[in-house]
Amino acid sequence: xxxxxxxxxxxxxxxxxxxxxxxxxxxxxxxxxxxxxxxxxxxxxxxxxxxxxxxxxxxxxxxxxxxxxxxxxxxxxxxxxxxxx
Numbered sequence: 001x002x003x004x005x006x007x008x009x010x011x012x013x014x015x016x017x018x019x020x021x022x023x024x025x026x027x028x029x030x031x032x033x034x035x036x037x038x039x040x041x042x043x044x045x046x047x048x049x050x051x052x053x054x055x056x057x058x059x060x061x062x063x064x065x066x067x068x069x070x071x072x073x074x075x076x077x078x079x080x081x082x083x084x085x
Contacts, residue, residue, distance in 0.1 A: 033041070
C-alpha cells in the first residue's frame with residue numbers, strides 16, 4: 001500500500017515537471033511559405049497596423065465609480081486660532 005502512495009505522489013509531482021519540457025513535435029515557424037502566402041501575411045500585418053492606428057484614444061475616463069466617490073476635502077489651514085482669555 002505504501003508503494004502505491006509513493007507512486008501516486010511521484011506521478012503527481014512529475015506531471016508539472018514534464019509539462020515544462022519542449023514539445024516533441026516541430027512547430028512551424030513560417031519558413032515553408034510560398035511567396036503568395038508571404039505577401040498575404042505581410043498585407044494582413046499592414047492592414048492590422050493601419051486599423052490599430054485608427055482606433056481613437058479615449059478622452060474621458062471610463063471610471064464607473066467616478067460619480068460615487070466623494071471629492072477630496074479641502075486642505076485645512078495649519079494655524080489654529082487661540083482664544084483670547
